[in-house]
Amino acid sequence: MATIDPAKAERRRQIVTAAKQVFADAGYHATSITAIIERAQIARGTFYLYFASKAAVFDSILDQAMTDLRARIRRVEVEPGAPPPQQQLREQVIATLEYFIRDRPLAVLLLAAERTPDAEAAERLDQFFGEVRGMIARALETGMELGLVRKCHPELVAAAMLGAIRGIIDLVVAQRDPPPVEELVGELMMVALRGVLA
Amino acid sequence: MATIDPAKAERRRQIVTAAKQVFADAGYHATSITAIIERAQIARGTFYLYFASKAAVFDSILDQAMTDLRARIRRVEVEPGAPPPQQQLREQVIATLEYFIRDRPLAVLLLAAERTPDAEAAERLDQFFGEVRGMIARALETGMELGLVRKCHPELVAAAMLGAIRGIIDLVVAQRDPPPVEELVGELMMVALRGVLA
Amino acid sequence: MATIDPAKAERRRQIVTAAKQVFADAGYHATSITAIIERAQIARGTFYLYFASKAAVFDSILDQAMTDLRARIRRVEVEPGAPPPQQQLREQVIATLEYFIRDRPLAVLLLAAERTPDAEAAERLDQFFGEVRGMIARALETGMELGLVRKCHPELVAAAMLGAIRGIIDLVVAQRDPPPVEELVGELMMVALRGVLA
Amino acid sequence: MATIDPAKAERRRQIVTAAKQVFADAGYHATSITAIIERAQIARGTFYLYFASKAAVFDSILDQAMTDLRARIRRVEVEPGAPPPQQQLREQVIATLEYFIRDRPLAVLLLAAERTPDAEAAERLDQFFGEVRGMIARALETGMELGLVRKCHPELVAAAMLGAIRGIIDLVVAQRDPPPVEELVGELMMVALRGVLA
DNA sequence: AATGAATGAGGGTTCATTCAT
DNA sequence: CATGAATGAACCCTCATTCAT
Numbered sequence: 165m166a167t168i169d170p171a172k173a174e175r176r177r178q179i180v181t182a183a184k185q186v187f188a189d190a191g192y193h194a195t196s197i198t199a200i201i202e203r204a205q206i207a208r209g210t211f212y213l214y215f216a217s218k219a220a221v222f223d224s225i226l227d228q229a230m231t232d233l234r235a236r237i238r239r240v241e242v243e244p245g246a247p248p249p250q251q252q253l254r255e256q257v258i259a260t261l262e263y264f265i266r267d268r269p270l271a272v273l274l275l276a277a278e279r280t281p282d283a284e285a286a287e288r289l290d291q292f293f294g295e296v297r298g299m300i301a302r303a304l305e306t307g308m309e310l311g312l313v314r315k316c317h318p319e320l321v322a323a324a325m326l327g328a329i330r331g332i333i334d335l336v337v338a339q340r341d342p343p344p345v346e347e348l349v350g351e352l353m354m355v356a357l358r359g360v361l362a
Numbered sequence: 363m364a365t366i367d368p369a370k371a372e373r374r375r376q377i378v379t380a381a382k383q384v385f386a387d388a389g390y391h392a393t394s395i396t397a398i399i400e401r402a403q404i405a406r407g408t409f410y411l412y413f414a415s416k417a418a419v420f421d422s423i424l425d426q427a428m429t430d431l432r433a434r435i436r437r438v439e440v441e442p443g444a445p446p447p448q449q450q451l452r453e454q455v456i457a458t459l460e461y462f463i464r465d466r467p468l469a470v471l472l473l474a475a476e477r478t479p480d481a482e483a484a485e486r487l488d489q490f491f492g493e494v495r496g497m498i499a500r501a502l503e504t505g506m507e508l509g510l511v512r513k514c515h516p517e518l519v520a521a522a523m524l525g526a527i528r529g530i531i532d533l534v535v536a537q538r539d540p541p542p543v544e545e546l547v548g549e550l551m552m553v554a555l556r557g558v559l560a
Numbered sequence: 561m562a563t564i565d566p567a568k569a570e571r572r573r574q575i576v577t578a579a580k581q582v583f584a585d586a587g588y589h590a591t592s593i594t595a596i597i598e599r600a601q602i603a604r605g606t607f608y609l610y611f612a613s614k615a616a617v618f619d620s621i622l623d624q625a626m627t628d629l630r631a632r633i634r635r636v637e638v639e640p641g642a643p644p645p646q647q648q649l650r651e652q653v654i655a656t657l658e659y660f661i662r663d664r665p666l667a668v669l670l671l672a673a674e675r676t677p678d679a680e681a682a683e684r685l686d687q688f689f690g691e692v693r694g695m696i697a698r699a700l701e702t703g704m705e706l707g708l709v710r711k712c713h714p715e716l717v718a719a720a721m722l723g724a725i726r727g728i729i730d731l732v733v734a735q736r737d738p739p740p741v742e743e744l745v746g747e748l749m750m751v752a753l754r755g756v757l758a
Numbered sequence: 759m760a761t762i763d764p765a766k767a768e769r770r771r772q773i774v775t776a777a778k779q780v781f782a783d784a785g786y787h788a789t790s791i792t793a794i795i796e797r798a799q800i801a802r803g804t805f806y807l808y809f810a811s812k813a814a815v816f817d818s819i820l821d822q823a824m825t826d827l828r829a830r831i832r833r834v835e836v837e838p839g840a841p842p843p844q845q846q847l848r849e850q851v852i853a854t855l856e857y858f859i860r861d862r863p864l865a866v867l868l869l870a871a872e873r874t875p876d877a878e879a880a881e882r883l884d885q886f887f888g889e890v891r892g893m894i895a896r897a898l899e900t901g902m903e904l905g906l907v908r909k910c911h912p913e914l915v916a917a918a919m920l921g922a923i924r925g926i927i928d929l930v931v932a933q934r935d936p937p938p939v940e941e942l943v944g945e946l947m948m949v950a951l952r953g954v955l956a
Numbered sequence: 957a958a959t960g961a962a963t964g965a966g967g968g969t970t971c972a973t974t975c976a977t
Numbered sequence: 978c979a980t981g982a983a984t985g986a987a988c989c990c991t992c993a994t995t996c997a998t
Contacts, residue, residue, distance in 0.1 A: 172982085193391030197968060207984045212969065304558065314560045320541070320549045321558060323533040324526035331525015332518065335495075338488070343518070351518045359556040360502065360519060362512045370957095395993060405959045407996080416993065568961085589787030593989060603963045608990065700954060710956045716937070716945045717954060719929040720922035727921015728914065731891075734884070739914070747914045755953040756898065756915060758908045766978095791972060801980045803975080812972065 176214050179204045180228075183221045188269035191276065192222055223285050229274050230292045236260055237296060240303045242310065249312070250353070253303075257329070257349050264333050265345065271337045275330060297322045325356055374412050377402045378426070381419045386467030390420055390479055417479035424483060427472050428490045434458055435494060438501045440508065447510065448551075451501070455527070455547050462531050463543065469535050473528065495520045523554055572610050575600050576624075579617045584665035587672065588618055619681050625670050626688045632656055633692060636699045638706065645708070646749070649699075653725070653745050660729050661741065667733045671726060693718045721752055770808050773798045774822070777815045782863030786816055786875055813875035820879060823868050824886045830854055831890060834897045836904065843906070844947075847897070851923070851943050858927050859939065865931050869924065891916045919950055 182204035186195045197218055201211050215221045236259040240252045264271035277289055300322035307313030332352055336342040380402035384393045395416060399409050413419045434457040438450045462469035478484040498520035505511030530550055534540040578600035582591045593614055597607050611617045632655040636648045660667035673685055696718035703709030728748055732738040776798035780789045791812060795805050809815045830853040834846045858865035874880040894916035901907030926946055930936040 175982090191391070193389070196966080198966085208969085208986090209971080209984055210982080213982070218968070307558070311560055313558050314556075316552065316558060317545070317549050320530065320533070320546065321553055323529040324550055324553050325529070327525040327527065327529015327532065328522035329525065330529065331521040331523070334525065335518070335521040343515075347515070348518065351515050352522055354514065355519055355522050355554070355557065357557040357559045358512075359552075359554055360505070360511050360514060361555045362509055394991085406961090406994090407959050408957080410994070411957070571961090587787070589785070592987080594987085604965090604990085605963055605992080606961080609961070614989070703954070707956055709954045710952075712948065712954060713941070713945050716926065716929070716942065717949055719925040720946055720949050721925070723921040723923065723925015723928065724918035725921065726925065727917040727919070730921065731914070731917040739911075743911065744914065747911050748918055750910065751915055751918050751950070751953065753953040753955045754908075755949065755951040756901070756907050756910060757951045758905055790970085802973090802982090803980050804978080806973070807978070 172214075175206075175210075179206065179211060179214050180221065180225060184225055184267075184269045184273060187222060187225070188272035188276075192218075219282050219285070223282075223288075225270070225273065226277065226285060226289060229270055230288070232263060233260065233292075234295075236263060237299065239299060240306070242306055249303075249307070250357075254349055254353060257352065258345055260329070261333065261336070261345050261348055265336060265342060268337055271333060275333060275337075293326070297326050300325055328352065328356065370412075373404075373408075377404065377409065377412055378419065378423060382423050382467050382471065385420060385423065386470040389474070390416075417483070420479050421483045421486075423468070423471065424478070424487060427468050428486070430461060431458065431490075432493075434461060435497060437497060438504065440504055447501075447505070448555075452547060452551060455550060456543055458527070459531065459534070459543050459546055463534060463540060466535060469531060473531060473535070491524065495524050498523055526550065526554065568610075571602075571606075575602065575607060575610055576617065576621060580621055580663075580665045580669060583618060583621070584668040584672075588614075615678050615681070619678075619684075621666070621669065622673065622681060622685060625666055626684070628659060629656065629688075630691075632659060633695065635695060636702070638702060645699075645703070646753075650745055650749060653748060654741055656725070657729065657732070657741050657744055661732060661738060664733055667729055671729060671733075689722070693722050696721055724748060724752065766808075769800075769804075773800065773805065773808055774815065774819060778819050778863050778867065781816060781819065782866040785870070786812075813879070816875050817879045817882075819864070819867065820874070820883060823864050824882070827854065827857060827886075828889075830857060831893060833893060834900065836900055843897075843901070844951075848943060848947060851946060852939055854923070855927065855930070855939050855942055859930060859936060862931060865927060869927060869931070887920065891920050894919055922946065922950065 179200070183195075183200045186199045186203055189195075190199070195218070197208065197211060200218075200221070201208055204211070215224065237256055240249050240256075242249060246252070264274075297319070301318040304313055304316065304318040304321055308315060308318075329352065332348055336348065342348075377398070381393075381398045384397045384401055387393075388397070393416070395406065395409060398416075398419070399406055402409075413422070435454055438447050438454075440447060444450070462472075478487055495517070499516035502511055502514065502516040502519055506513060506516075527550065530546055534546065540546075575596070579591075579596045582595045582599055585591075586595070591614070593604065593607060596614075596617070597604055600607070611620065633652055636645050636652075638645060642648070660670075693715070697714040700709055700712065700714040700717055704711060704714075725748065728744055732744065738744075773794070777789075777794045780793045780797055783789075784793070789812070791802065791805060794812075794815070795802055798805075809818070831850055834843050834850075836843060840846070858868075874883055891913070895912035898907055898910065898912040898915055902909060902912075923946065926942055930942065936942075
């Protein structure tokens with residue numbers, strides 16, 4: 165009984181999927197339980213069998229996304245024998261962009277989630293983005309120590325770079341036929357590393 | 363009828379100011395008419411004398427912001443006798459950042475515009491950011507023609523650069539004591555122009 | 561403005577009256593706001609303009625009743641020159657019974673209110689009945705000191721006497737044409753004072 | 759089919775016991791089927807195998823209580839050779855009080871029966887209390903005929919006396935350590951028979 | 957022009973009951 | 978028989994909007 169019932173897990177997924185779409189369409193507040201259950205094709209009560217509240221689904225989606233993304237993003241290693249840092253970076257950015265491109269509603273939801281339902285979730289989200297920014301800043305610092313990166317204000321530059329990634333995702337998510345990930349990553353890294361001057 | 367009654371205009375401003383603060387504090391959906399009229403010190407019915415709905419004030423605020431920003435951002439001129447392009451750019455970015463820093467409620471509101479109340483407003487917002495992106499892309503193209511900018515995909519790079527600006531604004535708006543604008547702009551332009559490599 | 565608007569007061573009374581009837585008919589929990597507003601012929605929102613919640617009306621009714629009753633019940637005075645104790649008692653019991661007979665829904669509601677919505681209200685009610693029982697007990701003690709009342713356990717006897725009053729009210733409230741108050745009080749006091757033995 | 763399956767009967771008892779406790783704790787409306795089945799350690803559907811509805815269990819409990827009490831209360835016999843009426847009375851009151859004291863949940867439930875779930879049950883309850891009052895009234899009439907009881911209005915006095923018993927039970931049920939039944943009955947009968955005058 | 961009492965659709969949530977397994 | 982996932986009517990409450998004053 166404590167084992168996971170596949171049917172229940174499937175139901176849960178069904179609800180999460182529906183909720184993700186509706187949240188992405190309308191935002192957290194404008195999303196009604198009615199809209200979710202209609203999309204999920206379930207009865208009102210069934211929703212509450214799987215989630216305690218509207219906020220609970222939202223949190224669940226957010227947490228899942230953050231977990232997934234954390235698994236894709238890790239500290240760049242500079243030990244001897246490790247792959248070249250630029251390659252490591254490139255792979256992570258590719259993985260991240262692919263994650264967003266694959267699940268468009270989730271991307272919309274996550275990027276527009278600044279204003280989340282409960283303060284707790286908002287804090288978790290802030291913390292997550294803070295983490296990512298911190299990792300970028302750390303990577304920049306390491307790069308500076310190694311003489312690979314020019315002298316700069318790491319936090320500020322990290323904010324700009326995170327924003328740049330976000331900008332690309334925004335663009336891609338808004339388009340019907342996004343350019344191939346390789347091209348996106350190529351441009352992104354070129355700008356980040358060398359800027360736009362000739 | 364179409365003549366501007368100064369008293370009415372003042373009342374309108376009073377409402378807009380109140381609404382801006384409340385929207386920024388709580389977000390569109392969490393903001394109640396009650397909160398707005400309490401802050402504006404007016405009666406319930408009076409609000410509807412000046413605005414047709416809650417969405418209407420929100421739209422009005424958004425439009426005003428977009429108008430203000432449009433006035434700050436203009437095509438970079440390359441005619442002989444014009445100031446050097448980099449200086450034009452720097453001045454515009456400074457003006458933009460200052461605008462956001464000066465009116466924090468408006469910045470929060472514009473950037474975190476969650477899901478906008480009506481589809482129409484959302485579209486106007488999208489269109490505005492699209493315009494800005496277009497101007498950046500156009501500037502990049504001009505730069506490429508002049509041999510100042512390396513070969514790149516202008517739309518993509520423009521998206522990244524707009525995102526970078528946004529990233530900086532996000533960071534700044536979240537902080538109590540933001541760094542001086544000069545420093546922000548310095549870092550931002552260095553990254554954009556030269557990247558981070560040593 | 562701080563003066564009481566008669567129209568609003570009337571509305572409030574209208575709601576209280578409706579609520580009292582419905583509560584009496586169905587009990588607190590089984591009473592729906594819908595039932596109250598239908599009886600009061602008002603819109604849903606109007607109810608909440610006058611009362612913060614279902615519990616609030618209920619509490620208001622209870623408090624009003626307790627205030628009214630407290631005004632009718634007072635310590636029996638035994639100072640020289642005061643009316644004879646039995647007459648004082650009789651007058652108070654008459655006043656109390658008349659109060660219940662006049663407002664039948666309130667009587668039903670108050671007597672069946674053991675299980676009230678919130679613990680706080682239940683406590684206030686308990687306290688009220690405790691007060692009344694205490695006054696009866698005190699009166700018995702005074703009577704014992706004066707040699708008017710035989711030796712007995714005052715709290716126990718007070719509980720029995722309060723119960724007896726309640727029993728009479730129950731009977732009266734259930735009947736269409738209750739006997740005249742004088743008769744009720746006569747029998748009640750005879751039993752209480754002399755019992756039923758010949 | 760109509761034969762009693764001991765296993766089923768046991769299950770039924772198990773549910774009734776659980777329900778009685780939960781109803782007494784929380785009252786009819788505040789009691790959820792969930793609470794009952796958790797206490798009874800059965801599945802949701804099983805409950806409905808034994809009872810048609812929540813009201814049905816409640817009714818069943820009420821009926822059982824009334825049956826039990828009816829068995830304890832009987833007409834006072836005045837035939838030659840019967841025990842003295844006062845002794846008969848005392849024994850019945852003792853039995854009644856003991857019944858309530860022994861099964862406190864049931865007492866709470868029966869006395870505080872707020873508004874009963876269905877009109878039918880409410881009527882049965884009214885009828886039951888009516889019966890008891892009738893028996894007391896009959897006893898009083900018999901007493902009057904025999905010259906044991908002074909002239910009085912039997913129904914009114916019966917209501918007062920039933921109320922007095924209820925008052926005592928209320929008091930006792932609310933207390934943790936009730937006084938011994940003998941004391942309760944002693945006071946109760948003294949008041950009823952002789953009143954409180956010295 | 958200004959007011960604020962009144963409105964009622966719609967919100968999130970609960971829970972008695974059913975029924976396929 | 979027993980189970981518990983599923984159901985949906987009904988609950989209390991909020992709040993954008995209207996309109997008589």
